[in-house]
Amino acid sequence: MPDTEPTKPNKQGYGADPLHHYGWLTPLFWHGMTPGVFWAMVLRNRCRLSVRGALTCLTITGVGLFHLVGKLATDLLYGRRLRLAKPSQPPLFVLGHWRSGTTLLHELLIRDPRHVYPTTFECFAPYHFLLSERYITPLIGWLLPKKRPMDNVATGWDRPQEDEFALCSLGLPTPYRSWAFPQNGPVCGEWLTLDNVSPDDRRRWGESLRRFVGTLSLKRPGRVILKSPPHTARIKTILEHFPDARFVHISRDPMKLFPSTVRLWKSLSDVQSLQGYRAEYDWIEEEVFSNLTRMYEAYDRDRSLIPEGRLVEMSYEDLVADPKASLRAVYEQLDLGSFDNAEAGVDAYLAEEKDYKTNRFEMPAEVRERIAERWGAYAERWGYEG
Template structure:
C-alpha cells in the first residue's frame, strides 16, 4: 500500500484565534498582539518543514495554556504577587561567552533559584530536596530533548542541557509571545521589527509573575541568564529596579561562527531552505548591536558599579570557583561551603560545562568577513577584551 501523502494545507499556519481556542485560554491583549505578529511573520517569511508546522501548533498551544496556569494561580492566590522578587542577579554577555556554564554552576548553590527546562513545559515550583531522577515531568522533558537532538544533530554538543538544567529567560517571555527565542528557530524579521517597536516591558511583567509562581510565596535569590537580556535591559530595570548584573566578555570574532552554526542547527528541524549567508549577516548585525548596547549599559547612571560586575571569559574558565567567589564577594553574598562543594563536584563531573572541544567554525561558511567584523566590534573589543589577549 502506498504511503499516504499529507497535503501541506493539512498543517497550515493556524490563526491566533484557532490556537487560543485549542488551548482554552484567555490571553491578554498584548499577548494576542504578539502572537498575531509572530504568526503573520512566520506565514510570510518562514518556509516551514512538516515538523515545523506540527510543532508550531503544539508549542504555541502549550505556551498559551502555561500562561493561563500562571495567571489563574495569581488570581486564586494573590499572596503570590505580593511576594517580592528581591535583587535578582542577571548574567549578561554575548552568546558563547560562558554564560550558560556560569548559570549552571550557580544553580548548584542550594540558596539560589534558577528556572529549569522542565518548568517551562510543566510550570510548577521545585521544592527543596527535589529528586529529578524520580519525577515524571523531568523524565518526559528529557525524552523530548533526546528527540530534538535526533532532529537537530549536534545540538547537545553545542548546548549540553537536560530537563533539570537552568533555562534562559527567553523561554519565560515566549509564553506571552514577546521573546527573541522565536528568532532562533524561525526566520521572522517582521516579528523582530514588531518586537523592537513594541518593547519588552509586558514580557517582563509576566516574567516576574512566572518567578513568583515558581517561588510559591517564599522570596528566593534568583539567578537568571539569557544573552537576549542585552536587548531588554530597559524592561528588566523597569520591572526589577534593584536588579544586579554579571557581564561576561569574550572576543566576538572568536565566537560568531559558533553562534551562526548554532542558529543553523536550531532552525534545521523547523525550516526548509536555510540560507547560511543570511544567518551570518543576521548574527553579525544583531551582536554588533548587542555589543554597543553593553557599552551603553556601562554608562547608565541608574545602575551603579556596586550592582554590576564585569568578568573576562578567560578568567572564569581558567578557575571557575575563584571567579564565582569574586562574584559572591562583590555582591556581598555568602559563598557557603555547601555551594562550593556542589559547584566543585559539577566542575569535576563536567569540565568546561560539558562543552566539547572542536575546531573553530569557519566564518566564511556564513559569508562573514573578519576585517569587517573587527571594525564593527572595535569599540567593544578595545573596552572589554584587550586584557584577555
C-alpha cells in the same frame, strides 16, 4: 570550504563538529505558547509551513490548550499569591553575548543551594508549572535529546534555562521567533533592546518578567539567577522593575564568539523551524554582526544606571582558567554571602564537566578580517586586540 565562497559558513556554521539534530517528537520552543499566541505568529508569517511544520502546528495547538487549562487552574488556586509574589532577594542577571560563556557562568552560580533558577520545564510552562511540574516532567523526560543542537551541553526538563524562553511562552515577541520561520529572515529585532517598542509594550515586558520571577520565588525561596543574552541590552528596563538587581557580565574573544554564534543561530534555525531544514540562511551572518553592535551600544549607554557594587565584569578566559577564584570575586563584589556555601556544589560540577569539549571552528582569513572590522570596538572594549 570551497575557495569560491570563502565567507559562507558550512552546514555547521563554521563548525568542524557536526550539529545534533532533533527527532520528530522533540518539543520546540513554540510548544510553550498558547494557541492564540502561536497562531498569531504563524499568520504573520503567512502560514509558510513545511509538511512536517504543519503537523507540528497541530501538536503545538494541543499542548497549548493544556497550557490554557493549566493557567486557569493556577489562577484559581494561586491568583492572589501570584499577584503579590516577590523575590525574597534581589535577582542576579548573567549578561553577555551569545556563546560568551553565559551558560557556564550560570551553571556555576546555581550550584549554590541558596540560589534559584528557572528550569527548562518552567520556561516551557510558565503559566502553570506550580501545579504541573512535579507530575508532568517524569512522564516526558524521554522527549528531549541528550544534548543541545549546537554544543555538548546536556539537556533535561530540570536543567537551567534562559528566561527568554519563558517570556516567549508568555506571548512576548523576541528575536528568537526568527528561528520559527528562518526562511523569512529575522524578526522582532526591536525587542532585543526594547528601545523602539511602545511604552505599554515595555511595561508589559517588565511586568511579565517580574511575575515570572515572583512565581519562581513562590515555588522555591532564594536568590533567583537569570541568564538571557538579550538582557545585556535591557539594563534600563530591568532596573525599572528590579531596582536592587545584581549583574555579572562575561566577555569572550570575538574570533571565538562569531563562529560559535553563527553555529548557534544556524542550528536553532534548523531544529526549531516550522519550514524544514536548509543548508544556509543568508541573513544569519549579518544578524550576528548587527546584534552584537546594537547590544553593546545599549549596554555601554545604560551601564552607568547600575548602582556601584552591583555589577561585575569578567572574561570567559579568566573564568575557565580559574573558575573558583572568578566566582569568589563575584561573591565578594556583589555581596552574595559566603562562597564557602557554594564551593562543594561548584567542585562537584567542575568534576562532572572536566572532560567537556568545546566546538572546533574553521574560518577563512576573509571572515576573520570582517570580524576585526565589524567588532573592533568590542575587541578594544574588552581587551581582545592584538
